[in-house]
Amino acid sequence: MDDLALTAWMTALRHQIHAQPELALHEVKTTALIKKALTDLGIRLVDYPGATGVVAEIGHGEPKVALRADIDALPLQEKSGLPFASKIDGRMHACGHDFHTAALLGGARILKAHEAELPGTVRLIFQPGEEGHVGAKEMLSHDVLHGVQAIAGFHNMPELPVGTLAVKSGPLMASNDNFDVQINGTGAHAAMPERSADPIVTLGQLITALQTIRSRNIAPDAALVLTIGEIRAGHTFNVIPDTASFKGTIRTFNAANRQLAKDRFYEIVQATVKAYQQTVAIKWDQGPSCVNNDATLTDLITAACQGAFKIVPAHPANADDDFALYQEQIPGFYGFLGSGGTGTLHQPNYSCSDAGLIYGARFHWLAAQTLLAAVAKNKLLATDRAS
Structure with a gap:
């Protein structure tokens, strides 16, 4: 599938999710949509007992690494004026989790097309309830990181241009x-x-x-x-x-x-x-501790993404993200991906550009390969992570 077709596919999924936003731990329709998209691609679902959220895997054997996207919306009245704006009063994807979800599905599509080449397993974590920092805790209570040795993800930033990846080793989010x-x-x-x-x-x-x-x-x-x-x-x-x-x-x-x-x-x-x-x-x-990027992973993912993104230094954000709870357990990397939109996160006029989705999918593809190689070569050390 070429970039145009993949972008169109992700865009359609994102618009569906955006129009039907669901709040933390109530993402029933979103969960069903993700499962259907993955099943249609022939990607195997992992048994997960939570009421919402999805876990899936691509590839086989060891090592095992993970990619994470959050799926919930906010209790906010949308004022973006978008043709696919929220159809539910008082709810809005004002943080771009619909963008994150569609981008990870796009990454999953690329990974599935190259499954035979993967030297291990990539676990896909579609996490509910990031808002209010309840979702990662819920997923970890169900042992979602069992066997996983490293993890990566990103947050969209509408003030950064499409095609930009902001990176920083160590503390990134408060x-x-x-x-x-x-x-x-x-x-x-x-x-x-x-x-x-x-x-x-x-x-x-x-x-x-x-x-x-x-x-x-x-x-x-x-x-x-x-x-x-x-x-x-x-x-x-x-x-x-x-x-x-x-x-x-x-x-x-x-x-x-x-x-x-x-x-x-x-x-x-x-x-x-x-x-x-x-x-x-x-x-x-x-709530969550500081999002704290593993030094080795940051260097490796930055190097892997150099040709596909404009790499810029990330400015630390006082916002929090419960991705930090995964990093407390295993080495992880979290970046800021340019989504070229309007407003800022958690504002009723927030929007992001569908043109950024292909970069989100590429990030997941490159990050998965980098994580697998790093774990296989024993490049990740516990000392890379701050306490």
Whole structure:
């Protein structure tokens, strides 16, 4: 199949997926579409017990490597104006996971055509639930990496031109920790604050105080972001409420700073609340660690892709990706692929170009060959991976 025909095939699949977006761990129609496309190609499906998501294999024997794409959408109203825009209110493929899915299917088609030449097995992982960092955890609980010795994937970037591959060894995407805090005080008439233990005052102090984690505990040249994204308190103008709460996120690229930020967060919140004679409940959601590219794999894949892509340095992203959970187990590479679109990730006007799909398919073909060769030659060492 030539590039034009392969692009047309991937484009049709992508538009189908884009028009029917499904949220994390509810990707039933998407899962069925992927299975049908793979089965039609004669690619064998691997028994996977999860309700959504697909695992398949091409080739035979050892070594065994993996390619991964995520398949879920976001709870967002689409405003792209595309002719194949979402047909479901409040849902949109605003992160390009439809692009990722179609590109991995295209890569699978190339791999299947060259199956006899493969010196091992390529496992295809179509992962549900990347948004909310639940999908990789779910797949790993079902031993999806059993026998796999290395893994690769990419994320599309609409601000990068089609044909561009951005690469970086080591930390590429930030770790993600989310917090949900409820301050429990004592309400009263707004005109009688002396009879209250006002949780809104405490919340106000914390909004400022928590920023000192970044400004006074983390070195100026180290990246860390602490954002409070939601505040809830009260219901009217003349009543001090009993409770106030807030939610937010912390992103960083360093494991020690990640732990330090968490420790200081608890110390500041608990001490401040106690000073105002109130109590607090903190819910901490520890998300993925930092996406951390294996040094050897980065060099090998970069070299393999030199002729097919314009290679540029990748700028680290404060966004997270649960691809990191696979890299905690085996050496892995994750790149940023130019998709030449509009808007940016997670925006309602986001779009990406179908012209980028052929490059996604080529990436998977080249990455699979590179991983197989690297594992066969024992080029991957555990010391290449950061802790």
